[in-house]
Amino acid sequence: MKRTAMFGILFATALALAQPPSHPARGHAVPASAKAAAVPTMPRYHFVNYTTANGLPNSHVYSVLVDGDRIWAGTDDGLAEFENGHWKIYTVADGLAQQAVLSLALDKRTGAVWAGTMGGLSRISAGRIDTYTQLNSGLSNDVVYGVAVEGDYVWVATAAGACRLNTRTGQWSLWNERNTPMREIWVYGVSAAPDKVYFAVWGSGLLEYTQKTGAWDMYKDPDSETEIVLLRNQGLIHDITSAVSYVDGIVWVSTYFGDSRYDGRYWHNFLTKDSGLPSNFTNSVKAVDGNHAWFCTDKGLAYYDGTNWAVYRPALDTGKPEMIVRDAAGHVTNIPVTTAPAHNYMLGIDFQGRDIWVATAKGLSHGIYQPKESYR
Numbered sequence: 001m002k003r004t005a006m007f008g009i010l011f012a013t014a015l016a017l018a019q020p021p022s023h024p025a026r027g028h029a030v031p032a033s034a035k036a037a038a039v040p041t042m043p044r045y046h047f048v049n050y051t052t053a054n055g056l057p058n059s060h061v062y063s064v065l066v067d068g069d070r071i072w073a074g075t076d077d078g079l080a081e082f083e084n085g086h087w088k089i090y091t092v093a094d095g096l097a098q099q100a101v102l103s104l105a106l107d108k109r110t111g112a113v114w115a116g117t118m119g120g121l122s123r124i125s126a127g128r129i130d131t132y133t134q135l136n137s138g139l140s141n142d143v144v145y146g147v148a149v150e151g152d153y154v155w156v157a158t159a160a161g162a163c164r165l166n167t168r169t170g171q172w173s174l175w176n177e178r179n180t181p182m183r184e185i186w187v188y189g190v191s192a193a194p195d196k197v198y199f200a201v202w203g204s205g206l207l208e209y210t211q212k213t214g215a216w217d218m219y220k221d222p223d224s225e226t227e228i229v230l231l232r233n234q235g236l237i238h239d240i241t242s243a244v245s246y247v248d249g250i251v252w253v254s255t256y257f258g259d260s261r262y263d264g265r266y267w268h269n270f271l272t273k274d275s276g277l278p279s280n281f282t283n284s285v286k287a288v289d290g291n292h293a294w295f296c297t298d299k300g301l302a303y304y305d306g307t308n309w310a311v312y313r314p315a316l317d318t319g320k321p322e323m324i325v326r327d328a329a330g331h332v333t334n335i336p337v338t339t340a341p342a343h344n345y346m347l348g349i350d351f352q353g354r355d356i357w358v359a360t361a362k363g364l365s366h367g368i369y370q371p372k373e374s375y376r
Helices: 003-015 032-038
Strands: 044-050 061-067 070-075 078-083 086-090 101-106 113-117 120-125 128-132 144-150 153-158 161-166 172-175 187-192 196-201 205-210 216-219 241-247 250-255 258-262 267-270 282-287 293-297 300-304 309-314 321-326 331-335 346-352 355-360 363-370
Touching (some): 070 355, 070 363, 113 144, 113 153, 153 196, 196 250, 205 241, 282 346, 293 355, 300 346
Parallel strands (some): 061 101, 101 144, 144 187, 241 282
Antiparallel strands (some): 044 363, 061 070, 101 113, 113 120, 144 153, 153 161, 161 172, 187 196, 205 216, 241 250, 258 267, 293 346, 309 321
16 A cells, blocks of 8 residues: 555545444344343443534544643644633634644643644644744654654654654654664654653554663564454554554554554454454544553544443434444443434544543534433
């Protein structure tokens, strides 16, 4: 697969909103008499959806970031800030690098928001926007797919390698195929922690940087780029990686052919045929901790609690709200719900306490957590 074709998959596919019907999940149907006792309790949400009709500059939302009571949404037409029920929009006219905002990160120490766009990296702080591009800084490439903040450093995933900005000194470090093991240079995602930094690299799997030593390592699919899994749980599920989330010493990786979890010793891979994933085509993954994670796919939002799965989406055939639960034995149950995310093509997620905010191809969705006693 050519890199240009992959670029088309990432963006053009997000705009191809018609989805073919498919079976909601794989597994065995639970007899009606046994459902009440057998169905695991999974989180439920009341979804409130935001589009251009109520404030967004564009309903195509690439990224979402929770900043306390403030929510940031990266759209196709600028950056939207939501607070106290009101929207504030930042555009190129305000100093934003480019109108399409692909990624967002928060510097929790300073409150600055970093926005990766199709035309550079922007820092929004106290109403001021500073922009970094290839022309005025050491940014590797102006197409910024991912950004993460850890300590004094801003880590950036671009269409031409990875880079790092030291916010104290202003110095940049650049990495590509010449000074790392990466074979391709399209870096789609980054996740940074004090000990390790991970990059999802299209065609080169998962790249690991050790903060203490500055050493690089690379994890690849043992089956190479074949779409058939020959070696189960023997390594990364596929080299076409789309995102990475590193939390509590556990690495979660999303690809367009399934997903992986790595604890530093063992791999565990997830496919639709043996998990609750609604699709193997996963745009992003975000971990809650080492055992719980959310997967944003092209056919719905999936939550994994370490044992069971839940899927939240508008049904692919009817468009009606749908929640599907799959237990460890493979039993699948449809849970009656009245609301769903804005669209089944999911692009990003962030957490606000027990609530979730989801970026979709047709709006931003706020999943308001429903306590168990409200289920009846």
